[in-house]
Amino acid sequence: xxxxxxxxxxxxxxxxxxxxxxxxxxxxxxxxxxxxxxxxxxxxxxxxxxxxxxxxxxxxxxxxxxxxxxxxxxxxxxxxxxxxxxxxxxxxxxxxxxxxxxxxxxxxxxxxxxxxxxxxxxxxxxxxxxxxxxxxxxxxxxxxxxxxxxxxxxxxxxxxxxxxxxxxxxxxxxxxxxxxxxxxxxxxxxxxxxxxxxxxxxxxxxxxxxxxxxxxxxxxxxxxxxxxxxxxxxxxxxxxxxxxxxxxxxxxxxxxxxxxxxxxxxxxxxxxx
Amino acid sequence: xxxxxxxxxxxxxxxxxxxxxxxxxxxxxxxxxxxxxxxxxxxxxxxxxxxxxxxxxxxxxxxxxxxxxxxxxxxxxxxxxxxxxxxxxxxxxxxxxxxxxxxxxxxxxxxxxxxxxxxxxxxxxxxxxxxxxxxxxxxxxxxxxxxxxxxxxxxxxxxxxxxxxxxxxxxxxxxxxxxxxxxxx
Numbered sequence: 001x002x003x004x005x006x007x008x009x010x011x012x013x014x015x016x017x018x019x020x021x022x023x024x025x026x027x028x029x030x031x032x033x034x035x036x037x038x039x040x041x042x043x044x045x046x047x048x049x050x051x052x053x054x055x056x057x058x059x060x061x062x063x064x065x066x067x068x069x070x071x072x073x074x075x076x077x078x079x080x081x082x083x084x085x086x087x088x089x090x091x092x093x094x095x096x097x098x099x100x101x102x103x104x105x106x107x108x109x110x111x112x113x114x115x116x117x118x119x120x121x122x123x124x125x126x127x128x129x130x131x132x133x134x135x136x137x138x139x140x141x142x143x144x145x146x147x148x149x150x151x152x153x154x155x156x157x158x159x160x161x162x163x164x165x166x167x168x169x170x171x172x173x174x175x176x177x178x179x180x181x182x183x184x185x186x187x188x189x190x191x192x193x194x195x196x197x198x199x200x201x202x203x204x205x206x207x208x209x210x211x212x213x214x215x216x217x218x219x220x221x222x223x224x225x226x227x228x229x230x231x232x233x234x235x236x237x238x239x240x241x242x243x244x245x246x247x248x249x250x251x252x253x254x255x256x257x258x259x260x261x262x263x264x265x266x267x268x269x270x271x272x273x
Numbered sequence: 274x275x276x277x278x279x280x281x282x283x284x285x286x287x288x289x290x291x292x293x294x295x296x297x298x299x300x301x302x303x304x305x306x307x308x309x310x311x312x313x314x315x316x317x318x319x320x321x322x323x324x325x326x327x328x329x330x331x332x333x334x335x336x337x338x339x340x341x342x343x344x345x346x347x348x349x350x351x352x353x354x355x356x357x358x359x360x361x362x363x364x365x366x367x368x369x370x371x372x373x374x375x376x377x378x379x380x381x382x383x384x385x386x387x388x389x390x391x392x393x394x395x396x397x398x399x400x401x402x403x404x405x406x407x408x409x410x411x412x413x414x415x416x417x418x419x420x421x422x423x424x425x426x427x428x429x430x431x432x433x434x435x436x437x438x439x440x441x442x443x444x445x446x447x448x449x450x451x452x453x454x455x456x457x458x
Contacts, residue, residue, distance in 0.1 A: 161340070163374040183373040184337055184410045211370030225380045239361075241369040246326050248362035250319065251294030258349040261311040262292070262318070263419045266285045269345060270399040 160218040160227060162189055163238070165210055169201075176201070180214055180230075191216070191230045200235050211238040279335045280325065280447035281375075281407035283417035284345035287338075287367065289318035289442075291346065298323070303443045303453050314441070318418050321442035324452045325416075329371055333449050336372045337410040339381075339403065343367060343374075375406040384408065388431055395425045408435055416442040 167188065168179035176198055178191040191214055193201050204212055216233040257265035298320040300313075307313040329336045346363060348355055366372070375381060385405035388394045394401065400422045407415050413436055422428060423439045432439060438446055 157379055160378055161376055163370070163376075183370065184375045213368075220379055225384070227378065227380070238370045239364045239368050241365055241371060245362060245365040245369070246323065246330075247295065248358065249366040250290050250323060251292065251297060252359045252362045253291045253348055253355065254293070256288060256291050256348050260349065262285050262289050262315050263311070265288065265349060266283075266345075266419055271397055 155220045155222070156217050157220050157227070158217045158233075159215065160230065161213055161215045162191075162230065163211065163213055164189070166201075166205060166212070169205060178214075183211065187226065189218070189227070189230055191232050193232050197232055197235060201232075204235065204237055207237070209237040212236060213238065277333065277335045278414075278447045278449075279337055279410060279412045280445060281337045281339075281403070281410055281412040281415045282322070282325065282342075282372070282442075283403060283415060283419070284338070284342040285418045286318055286322050286416055286442045287342060287346050289315040289418065290322040291363070293319040295323065301443075303448070305443075307443065314418060314443075317443035318441070321416070321445055321448070324448055324455065325442070325445065326366075326371070327455075328449055328452045333452075334447055337375060337407070337412050338367075338372055339406040340374045340377050341399070341402070341406075373410065375410040377402070377406070381405045381409050392427060392431050394427045394431045396422055396428055396431075404432065404435070404437065407437055413437060414445065414447045415439045416445050416447075418442070 162180055162182045163184065164180040164182040166178050167181050170177050170179075174195065176193040176195075178193060178201065180189050180191050181187070182189065213234075213236045214230060214232055215235070216230040218227040218230045221228055260268065293316055298316050301307060301317040301320055303317065303321055303324065305317075307317045325334065325336060328334045346367065382402065382405070385398075385401040388396065388401050388404070396404065403415060403417075415437060417439065418441060420439055420441065423432065440446060
């Protein structure tokens, strides 16, 4: 099943409308595929964006029926619910929209782009979302179970570390954050930077340190077996590799294993043999 | 994920490299059976690491290990007496970013546990953890000097199902051809 990440943000920019038209057919294609893969069939074009009440930006993928949006001040108003409907392209090749009409289309958009080989769609919600959808996402006795299950998908875990490279730096208000790409998995993680660590992070970037170690608290996503979003507690640049390091490494500790062979040493260390 | 071949390097390979200087490796060769003599096997392992490192430095392959290697690559009893130069060399090679670390995180451990629960493997705890780490690091090969744990049928099946080969470092499938033929430095 193809992975599709979806992030949401809120914008009032009318310039986005041009992007909406330009990218809409691509986005709809992606939504169609997503919909079919999820077993909704081709006749029901309904997409729902839900909001977490706490935590950090969350990402939906194809296995997940609810598209979870990023919470926070910017998103509080619009991302409780969203439904998109559309029909297939007309003979002229332009998409024709039904059900919610062009106003909804304008309220729901979009840049489709490729990041690290994974398709990522960014939805900018411009207008108000339909109130009937908002109602379904309020915490009521009817929705509590679903929301509770959603919340329970994530648990915080402390002491996680990422060996990675900073790929983006952002400041929203007084909240700086990074996007860090982990070397071993190529997964991108949003790393929130407390102001107390701002200086260290800034120094990393200014010194063009390419690899660093980021430690902090992450969200464990049990549904997908991955972690999301780190709140940074410690950051440290990786030591710079120099020519000749490998020569100094080779044979640096000749008696490292004492009288034991390497295999005996490993077995003793790991198994207590 | 990049398309370069990715190989998971077990701690024992780093340890063998820490034991032998490049000039100690002239008597061994890669892709030749080193026999049962432990010293010869270890030297061949060290030579293999040197070549793997060289290939990674040249951008031909990616070396991956677990963060547990950071604590396993230590002296049997006198770590605190190691010279600052030794510490610096170890940090540069293991921490410097050329070797990618798979974190010993929740999901790596949970996936290792799942192998015991669901597949009746007979790995040791750390062996299962290494396999789980190699999977997380998207490696098709694990190189290690200790391959005894591979031989049990459930373990063979588990590894085969995941497309992971476990080889002695001097028989690495990941090392590109041009690095196999080089003479020892």
